[in-house]
Amino acid sequence: MGPLVVNGIISENTNLLLAFIIGIGFGFVLESSGFSSSRKLAGVFYGYDMVVLKVFFTAAITAMLGMLFLSLFGWLDLDLVYVNPTYLSSAIIGGVVMGAGFIIGGFCPGTSFAGASIGKIDAMVFIGGLFIGVIIFSEGYPLWDNLYMAAFKGSPKLSESLGLSDGLAALGIILAAIGMFYVAEWAEKKFPREEY
Amino acid sequence: MQARVILSISIVGLGLIIAAVPQNTTHPYKLTVSQLLEEAKGRQQFFSPDELADKLINKDPSVQLIDVRDQDDFEKFSLPGAINIPLTDLLNDKWKDILDQDVKMNIFYSNGSIEANEAWMITRQLGYNNLFVLEGGLNYWVETIMNPQKPASTAPNEELARYDFRQAAGSALGGGGAIQLAAPADQGRGAKPALIKKPGKKKASGGC
Structure with missing residues (x-):
């Protein structure tokens, strides 16, 4: 079929x-x-x-x-x-930044919208921070272009690596x-x- | 029994099944119809006779010519270094290693370009890469490389240079252009065709 x-x-x-x-x-x-x-x-x-x-x-x-x-x-x-390609260094750094944001803000991007939709003010503040982060990243992109693209690993699967x-x-x-x-x-x- | 125990057992059970059954590695279709149409519309697969002649003279090892006519025709005349894979035999397993690879440029040719194009479409549909078609087939090859027509003396320089190249290429490849001309065989032509890459897939964002 x-x-x-x-x-x-x-x-x-x-x-x-x-x-x-x-x-x-x-x-x-x-x-x-x-x-x-x-x-x-x-x-x-x-x-x-x-x-x-x-x-x-x-x-x-x-x-x-x-x-x-x-x-x-x-x-x-x-x-x-589609498998997201792996850029090792940006994955690690991004993971640390996101993890820290997780603990400090108490939301991840998806749940912050879930929280905002039921009227939680801390979730709305979190979304504001999210957009500030997006703007800093995209406006400053030339600064971290090299880092962002470093250590490209293709799209490896766990099963293939093992x-x-x-x-x-x-x-x-x-x-x-x-x-x-x-x-x-x-x-x-x-x-x-x-x-x- | 607790719900979580039942759930754990059933998930592990499914995991055991999936670990035990052989992986399904058949890939009936790799390209969608619209992707194929996009490539065919772009005419990316065509390899001009001049480019091919240049590569043959330089004995470019990356070229693999594939003659898709039947065996009789192949034995009567074929291009140097070509192998014969008749169109009717294309899906035979013994050709899979030749067709499905990432190293060489496979260039299909037939008398015109219809059969070669059919071979190209079928193999592209199977998801194979680096496949090309000799533009115009052998007929156009003979017309342009083997018996090039001398352009009028008022023709632009590029056309005269192309004629010289074709004459020289034709005689080097054993064609009818009998007059030996010491024309340089490069005119900046034969620019490497870009290898066909699969069109980039749409980015999907994940996460929570």
Whole structure:
């Protein structure tokens, strides 16, 4: 039957509609898991609330399993799926900057909009900061052009780097994620916090 | 049993299945129809006879000529260094290593350019790279390189230079242009064709 989208079994427009529905589902899960609270996000850092870790890792392994099974049935060509290219140094520096912003602001870009949409003022301030950051980055782009483009690694997959098949790597990630979930729940009991 | 235990077990179960089954490595289609149309419209695949002659004279090792006519025709006449992959036999597994590679420029040719173009479209659709078509095929090759027409003496210099080049190339490649001319075989032509790259995919942004 071939890739569903490429062969027109799912049309371009239906594809967009599905993306819209999946996006709303994702937003719904974010909001209903309490992600619009900045304390919830900061909780990952302090160890009293690991919901963020659990939700995002669940999303990752669900998507991973879904894509592998779709590929197995021949409904999806994994080679056609866009993989963000890796620029190692900017990934590390950007990760540190974003992580710091996460702890200080208590939001990540997506959840700040979720928070702002239900009227949280700290989320709106966070969005303001986000735009200041965007302006500084884009206006000063020539300054960090070299750094931004340094250590280009292409679009490597974890399975390729480890020399495993996609399925084996997926199993490893699932086991690691479930291990992490149990460690996270242990941490929640270890560093409890009342009333947040 | 707790819900989380059931959930953990079922996810690990799915993981075990996906780890145990062989990976699906068949890729029925690599290019979308509209991408292919875009490339065909851009005529990026065409390789002019002059460029090819230049490369053949310089014995450019990156050129791999592929004759898509049938075997009889191939044996009667073929371009130097060409291999014969008849169009009807194109999808045979034994040609896969030659067609699906990233090192050489595969240039298809036939009598005209229709069959070569068909071969190009099929192999492009399979997702192979570095594929070209000899513009106008052998007919145009014979017309331009083997028996070039002398332009009028009032023609622009470029045309006269091109004629000299074709004469020299024709005789070097065993054509009918009998008169030996010591014309330099370069006129800045034969600029390397840009290797066809897949059109950049749309950037998707992820994250939370």
